[in-house]
Amino acid sequence: MTTTIARIPVAHLSNLKERSGYSIKIDDIEIALFKTSNGKVFALENRSPHPKGGVLSEGLVSGEYVFCPVYDWKISLADGKVQAPDEGQVRTFELEIKNDIVFIIL
Numbered sequence: 530m531t532t533t534i535a536r537i538p539v540a541h542l543s544n545l546k547e548r549s550g551y552s553i554k555i556d557d558i559e560i561a562l563f564k565t566s567n568g569k570v571f572a573l574e575n576r577s578p579h580p581k582g583g584v585l586s587e588g589l590v591s592g593e594y595v596f597c598p599v600y601d602w603k604i605s606l607a608d609g610k611v612q613a614p615d616e617g618q619v620r621t622f623e624l625e626i627k628n629d630i631v632f633i634i635l
């Protein structure tokens with residue numbers, strides 16, 4: 530079995546605003562890209578695990594968390610875990626940054 534790894538350029542790091550989320554689409558995967566106030570970048574599936582499926586890129590970024598815009602679940606940008614008392618997990622994507630270009634590894 531062979532696994533193909535794709536390295537897809539999605540943004541210029543210097544164009545991303547801190548504490549903001551961006552929505553990007555690769556094939557049929559909706560991805561939310563976030564930059565935190567300390568300049569780190571994270572990528573998560575752009576959907577809350579809650580049945581209402583809020584769009585995470587529209588959420589509020591605070592530290593290394595995003596608050597879903599629909600019911601305010603607090604989700605870790607680092608590992609996609611929904612914080613207690615709520616439960617769930619959002620898929621995360623690996624990123625690579627080279628010469629100001631942000632790549633998503635799929």
Ligand code: FES
Nearest residue numbers: 577579583597600
């Ligand atoms: S849709 Fe309910 S917490 Fe996001």
